[in-house]
Amino acid sequence: MASEQPPSSLRILSLNCWGLKFISKLRNERLAEIGNQIAAADPRPDIVGLQECWTQQDYNAIREKTLHFLPYGKFYHSGIFGGGLVILSRWPIEESNMVRYPLNGRPAAFYRGDWFVGKGVACARIRMGPGRRDIAEVFCTHLHAPYETEPHDSYICHRTAQAWEITKLMRGAAERGHLVIGLGDFNMVPLSLAHQIIETHSPVRDVWRILHPESSVGAAKDKVEQLRGVPMPTATFNLTENGATCDSELNSWRWNKAHKRRLAKGENVQIDPAVSDPNAKRLDYIFFSSGRYHNAETKEETAEWELGDVNVGMTMRHPTLHCSLSDHFSVEATLTRSSTAPSNVHLSPLALPERHLPIEVYDQILATTLKYQVRERVQRKLRIGHFFYQLSMSIGCLIGVWWSPYNYVSFVLMLVSSVGLSVGVIDGLMGLLFVGSEIRALKEFEWEIRNARQRALARFGKSSSDTT
Known part of the structure; x- marks a missing residue:
């Protein structure tokens, strides 16, 4: 490895595989084909992040297809049923870690499973060459799913807190001067609270919005998009311009019952790419931050990596089953190395400027957090009260046995x-x-949010009395 030259470009792929054991349909066939399509991709990816790859069997199937060009990989273990996260790499993974989120759903919602899979961040430190700066720190995650529409989503507090946690990890990697890559199914729409936190409190950027700054911030049917006054997008437009990776009309798992019945009979159903696409939205992301350095000799700043291109991928269907490979499409990006300084030139990591959200955004996050705390305190009283109620009922039943006239009673x-x-x-x-x-x-x-708000107030020149 020491003799290998560092890369001049880097291809990244992120995909939610929808590999829920016993639940996801045609799981084995689909995930095996996902491995085939990753191997057949042109250009081939150098780093792959997968979500909802829950079983070792499916991981091994994908590894078997991609081992010849992605020889390094890690299946991350977490929670009771596993975290479903995978990182594959062309280069060695020097270090890895699975960081569990402190806020991670509720065990009572066993039918949703977020708490039981132990959601978190799969971290990998990947060495791409012999130099001190030839390191990429990769963070793959799958945030808590929304089960209601905002603002009625009772899990928005969890998702916002999870975004805060991965933001701290990515900021720390950027402060070390490394290339930072954050990818996964974030279960958020662009410019949401979680999205704002990530792009403000860490130096990473959403690659899609770099090249498509006017892209949608939700599904076309959502109020936020209707207020923008944009025309109804087609399925093709959503893929190429809006970066929609979920709920597309072109994804067979989102079709109506009539189309699904035809597909089940073996018919290769074709959808017009120009069809209206009101439900499609972008939930899958690649964030990146180039390692920025200060040249002590020339006094210049160096940003090593730049975004080349980004696209939605993995839109093909299974060759024999004719279904989509997952209920998500992938997001893919190419980074190019803009400058490589000689090894004898001293480059020190550049200090990152502190950035803050508007004060009202912190207030919104605090209000959401406090609202959820009130809910949970009520839940705690109800659950403890239910325990004492059942204890009383149990004692009453045991006493009733003494006077029972019949054995069956x-x-x-x-x-x-x-x-x-x-x-x-x-x-x-x-x-x-x-x-x-x-x-x-x-x-x-x-x-942590109040502390960040306090620092923002100090920076904006407001009095500390405003923090109450």
Whole structure:
């Protein structure tokens, strides 16, 4: 590796594979074909980040297809069922880490699973060459899914806090002077709270908005897009200009029942690319920040990497099943190295300027956090109250057994007592342990936001009395 020359360009691919075991349809066939298509890509990717690749079996299937040009890879383990995150690389992964998010959904929502998979950030330090600066720090993530539309989304607090956590990781990597790549399914639309946090509190940029600054900030049917007054986009326009990776009319998993029935019969259904596409939106992202250096000899600043191009990919269908390879399309980008200084020139990492969001945005985040804390405190009281209610019912049933005239009545009372007490104990533990832990994590997040708000006030020249 030491003799290999550092690359002059870097191709990145990020894809949500939709590989939920027992739930995602045609999982094995689709993920095997995803491996085939990554291998057939032109240009071939140098770094790949996958989300919702839940099983070792699917990871191995993709690795088998891509091992000849992506010889280094890591399947990240997290939570009860795994985090579903994978990083593949052309170059060695020197270090890796799985950073769990402190706020990560609720165990009571077992039918959603976000808490049980232990969502977090898959981190990889990748060495691309022998030099001190030939390092890319890659962060692959899958933020908490939205299950309601904003502002009624009860998980917006979790997603915002998760964006804050990955922002700190990327900012730290940038301060070390490394190339920073953040990618994944962020489950957010452009310019949302989470998006603003990432681009403000770290030096990374959303690659799509660099080249397409006027692209959509939501689905065409959303109020925010209607207020912009843009015409209804076609499916092709959403892919090429808006960067839509989810809910596209061209994705077979979003089709209506009639099209799905035809597909199930083996028909290769074709969709007109000019069809109106009101639901498509961009949830998948690549963020990057070039390592910026100060040349002690020339007093010049050096930004080593620049964005070459970006596109939505993996839009092809399975060759025999004729279905889309995932319910998401990929986002892909090419970075080019703009300058490479000789190794004998001293370059020191450039200090990053501190940036802040508008004060009202911090206030909005704090209001969201406080609202969620009130909700969780009510939930804690209800769950603990439910435990004592079930305990009382259990004791009542056991007492009732003494006077039961029939054995089957005694059996029913014992069954009700056992099941009710078990449910009550689980609910009580959630209220006492989980909710308490969540509230403490919320307080930590709240303190960090208040601290950032205080620094923003100081920078904007407002008095400290405004912080209350």
